[in-house]
Amino acid sequence: MGPIAWNEATKVEGIRVIDKSSFTVEIEKKNGNVIVDNLVHRFEKLFGRTAREVCKDAVSALVADLKPSEIPSSLQ
Numbered sequence: 001m002g003p004i005a006w007n008e009a010t011k012v013e014g015i016r017v018i019d020k021s022s023f024t025v026e027i028e029k030k031n032g033n034v035i036v037d038n039l040v041h042r043f044e045k046l047f048g049r050t051a052r053e054v055c056k057d058a059v060s061a062l063v064a065d066l067k068p069s070e071i072p073s074s075l076q
Helices: 002-009 032-047 049-063
Strands: 015-019 024-027
Touching (some): 002 032
């Protein structure tokens, strides 16, 4: 998704891009699941249903040890 994805991420309230070159972002912890859902929905609106699956694959190792209730609904 590349540069377009980065541009979209900067439009989601609660996400702060730290460093594009190292793919580092910070997500506000208070509403983290809602913010991630908003980002995934934004990607899905632009790129279609495949974007949701790409997002799930991208974070699969990160969410593997989380309880189902801790995983944003868009990534379940």
